[in-house]
Amino acid sequence: MSDMAINPAGRGRLLAVLPKLAATALMLVLAAVWLGPLLLIVMTSIKSNAEFLAGPFALPKSPTIQPYIDVWFGLGFGTLLRNSLIYATAGSALAVTLALVPAFALSRMNVPGRKWIFGLLLTGLMLPQQTVLIPLYDTLRTFHLLDTKIGLIIVHGVYGMPLQVLILRGFMTTIPPEIEKAAYVEGATDFQVFWKVILPLSVPGILVGYTLNFIAIWKEFVFGLVFLNSEDNFPVTVGMLKLNSDRYLAVFNLPAAGLVISQLPIVILFILTYRQISGGNLSGAVKG
């Protein structure tokens, strides 16, 4: 992707350099706008109360991890992180599991009406979650799943499925048809082709889908807010609401430290998988 560059017609040296200078200046400003807030927050999070009063741009002279300790115990981050981890791990696993065979059916099999089935599943992607909160709340209550981890995992899994079908179907479409033809000639069943041929070849796509779903659940807020009541079940996003209160906003180092803690697992995941998740896999899936 880096071998192609858009080269407009050259018009003398100065004119060729000018857009480059302007673009670089613009990009520096943009980098400051996107990176600046993050750096300021990290900086604030390691300041003592006294140093905080020196102003937001003053560099921390004697960095301290006290804000991290205070906010960790004040908000119970141990429980919050564990819960988010459970929801993201299990919810994504459920979403991918639900999506695997449909993605196979919609990409490699001539299921009649597959266009309609695919379109129907995709409406789940477009649905604003707020519009189904009431019925889901009611349903979860009926099955005594309100304010339980299992209940939230099921909801996350089901609502993650459409995106997983989209991603996995896009990925499976790229596998050459000759591969499974050979298997069919040897008398393999649909299941064997799926299990022994397509599934192993789809592992990279599955990893991308799982990672994206993991991040999506880590970010998710509405379902956790509405379907949970007890703090023992809160994910990080819901637990963090408390940081917007007079108690925590007296000095900014505590909320800043809490913010860093809440994003740390995602930062690690981001560093490990950045190439895969930002490589246009999503748009590739859409174009299919």
Place this chain on the structure above:
Amino acid sequence: MASSARRFDDGTFVGYARQHVFVTVFGVAVPLLVFACFIGYPILYTIYLSFFEWNGMAPQKKFVGFANYAYLFQDKYFYIALINNAKWLVVSLVFPVSLGFLIAYVMKARLVFAPSLLRTIVFFPVTMSLIAVGLMFLLILNPVFGAFDTLLRSVGLGFLVHEWFGDYRIALYTLAVISGWAFTGMPMIFYFAGLGDVPKETFDAARIEGAGHWRMIRSVALPQLRPVTAIIVMLTLFESLRAFDLIAMLTKGAPFGMTNVLGYLVYMESFWNSRFGYGAALSVVILVIAGSLAAVLLGKVLKGAFDV
């Protein structure tokens, strides 16, 4: 394109299902059942509930016909939220989408140094929760201790300092811009991938004809990227209808409901005011808006982009 080595079936669904039990059961029936239970049924139940008055607890729901809708169309807060959604959408379409395109183009045209670094920086907030993003800007935009206002004062622009979340004239725009800041990485990635798919010859031909960057964008890149733009517009549309997290974290609709959007109003009316029937009616309005906009987009612009 789907392909199957075997074509024993007679073309009907039943014939196909007999031949391919595994695929039919786990690839079609199970997902459709799950869809029906958790997405289809809730939508229908929401529509049903919008004709009732219900506090969410009582065993009896009271049928009120179209009363919820009649109330809705004279509810001041409904109109405020509706207009706020429109404003939010406009900000989202203008700021993150055009900026995302610009960054993608500038990187693809190799106009900057270290393009992949900028891409990483801009994409990172896409992975952040909006609760964390909101908290971050709550600290940054604090009028007393915040970095932004401190910066404004130090460069002599102190008159621009505002109560960014408290001033009813700008609070909504503050929220929409923050949401745009977190979202810009999405259109950027899509446009970046889209520009990579445009044949090199197309750009070469334009260059030979003497096109500069401006013409290149207007006459080559944008027309070629129309399907990508359509997908991004769809994404932005649904993102803006979903707007919720930032409002719940930062303003809760205050001041005076001036930062309320439909997605948050539904939640407030249902789960705070216990007016589940009215909340359902609001939900139906959101569904109608989302559905009709999606139909227009799918029908007109997106033809072929979602082809199976």
